[in-house]
Amino acid sequence: MKTKIIIVVFLFIANIAFSQEKYLWPIPEKQAGDDILYRPQDYIGVTDMQSNAELVFGDLIIGAELGTPVISPVDGTVSFASLNYHDSYLCSVQIFRQQTGNYEQDSLLFLGKRNMTPEKIHNLCLSVSIVTPDGEKVSIDGMRPIRLIKTGEKIHRGDTLGTVGYLYRKIKQPCISVSISKNSNSLDPMTPFGLETTFIPPKINDKQYLNDEEAQNDINGMMTALNESFPGLYDYTPKEEFDRYIKNQMSSINDSISISDFEILITKIIGKVRDSHTTIISESKIKETADKRYPSVCIGWFNDTLKVWRAVSRYKDYLGKEVISVNGIPADSLKNILLEYVAFADGFVKSYGDYMLLNSMDTYYCGLIAKDYNLTLTFADGETKLIEQMTPNDPAREPKWLEYQYRHLHINEKANFEFEMISDTVAYIALHTFELNDIEQEQIAEIFSKLTVDNISHLILDIRYNRGGPSAIAEDIYSYLAQKPFCTSLRKFINNKSVQCYGNCPIDTNPDDLFPDYEALPDGGGFVNDNPRWIEPDTLVNYKGRLYVLTNESSFSASTCLAGWVKKENRGVIVGRETGSTYHFMKAMNFTQYHLPNSHITIQIPIIKVVFDTVVDERFPYGRGVMPDYHVNFTPEELSFSNGDAILNYTLQLIRDGKYIYYKEADVR
Secondary structure (H helix, E strand, O other), X not given: OHHHHHHHHHHHHHHHHHHHHOOOOOOOOOXXXXXXXXXXXXXXXXXXXXXXXXXXXXXXXXXXXXXXXXXXXXXXXXEEEEXXXXXXXXXXXXXXXXXXXXXXXXXHHHHHHHOOOHHHHHOOEEEEEEEOOOOOEEEEEEEEOOOOOOOOOEEOOOOEEEXXXXXXXXXOOOEEEEEEEEOOEEEOOOHHXXXXXXXXXXXXXXXXXXXXXXXXXXXXXXXXXXXXXXXXXXOOOOHHHHHHHHHHHHHOOOOEEEHXXXXXXXXXXXXXXXXXXXXXXXXXXXXXXXXXXXXXXXXXXXXXXXXXXXXXXXXXXHXXXXXXXXXOEEHXXXXXXXXXXXXXXOOOOOHHHHHHXXXXXXXXXXXXXXXXXXXXXXXXXXXXXXXXXXXXXOOXXXXXXXXXXXXXXXXXXXXXXXXXXXXXXXXXXXXXXXXXXXXXXXXXXXXXXXXXXXXXXXXXXXXXXOOXXXXXXXXXXXXXXXXXXXXXXXXXXXXXXXXXXXXXXXXXXOHHHHOOOOEEOOOOOOEEEOOOXXXXXXXXXOOOOEEEEEEOOOOOOHXXXXXXXXXXXXXXXXXXXXXXXXXXXXXXOOXXXXXXXXXXOEEXXXXXXXXXXXXXXXXXXXXXXXXXXXXXXXXXXXXXXXXXXXXXXXXXXXXHOOOOXXXXXXXXX
């Protein structure tokens, strides 16, 4: 009898748990499944599979009367909130990251800025994404706003998000769409509501090899896409050199190539573009070594000298020794071989390549090139030694560099920003990303306000390891520091007024709608927007003390922009190493994608080149990142973190010594 009671109680608890996990239907006072217009695998526009049919892959489209409240199906945090317009069902244009809550006012503003027709304004709609505690993202589109929704805001199950509007011009009824994803993968939108599902997960591509024709077609298609859409494709690598390189790569394919090796080849070709925003965004197809082998020593370049800087105990006597060849390859030749694999920074930036050359032997030389973890090293003193690979009995290589590696690879696993008062006069703010939600932006503004009111004399702004984010957020943060109006961009270039949307991504907007302010260049080589963008200092929050900005090889994109404004405007000093992105111009504003049809690799392609400055001099050399005023070289001590944060410690010493640079006004543009 006792056993039966336990079973009944267990089943009762299980039923309660199941009912709590079930999502709320987003239309109140309706039952789950009511008024569904389209399910996954339905087609919008026609009833059969004609060419103009649009597949509903992972969405549930629900009809309701115009103005009906829409509620959140889940508890979670807002990750996205924007007014959008759908060019096609699959492709939307984001209009406002934040909404004022006045739909009519925003619609008129949209109409004036975008030169859109009233029909398109009619279909302007609010999209909100909510991330649940288990990492699922629930997105609801097609609403009209009733209040300002902030990213980072906590949402409770049953909270009203907006009201029903018009989702897409081909759907004449008022409606919303609901989709669910996790880690960028679409999930079934029906089962969480207790509905019988029609969702079919995407097929997994298990293709292992490409033949020569398939590989060459993929490469040629990618180059066509780059030439059509990427402005300044040959800014750093002349076309003739680029073409020769591609021809050589193609000739190496022979009859077939594995998908893993083909991805490496595509990565090397993209590396010739020398633009960190042109990148593979699909899941990597490179297979990791199953047995996790490692060499017994780490060798890397310090100031152009190849040295052993980590080793297991049996080879500790070689720590610090200079290496002149590896497996018979001279050090300089080996560096050039490796740079072909690791040149992912912009332009002629050195710092990121230097960082990769410190730790690329394991992955690139041993794993991809030699495919052997035994190394024959010849040292500067004449000794040649076979260094056998690590064994399971070997302890870890020393000195460790886990903290430094963590900062490079996993810094965003911490909070997006950190604040600390190091002393009564020195404040420290670390911005790990500019992908900040609205709540975080408000918190940062409050910190700057307090520093201003308290008249803190020194501020260290740490943007090392910050790989960027929206430039508008970087502009807001710099406005808290700026002492005069500043120009964030001089001009912008595009190749075409129509965005080439490759693959299953139709766009039927009038092309001039997308870039109305761009004029044709006289030589026919594209279009230019010559309207400089100026930003005023914030009148309410404005810090006036000494500013020390910390940068390194992983300060990319918007981080480079902010550091560049600081240096150009003589607002503070830069400490550390050259930024990973270039100073004079950047290609990081808008993007299209090209899906290689045979290998199923997807490439992100920038479509706007933003020029920040045109003057080239010693302070701002062409093709380089923002150069530090106080340079800190790589050292084994920094990498091992043996004495803490080397660049931060150096900055604190600068403050103690009263060191600061004021450039003459003539030196500042």
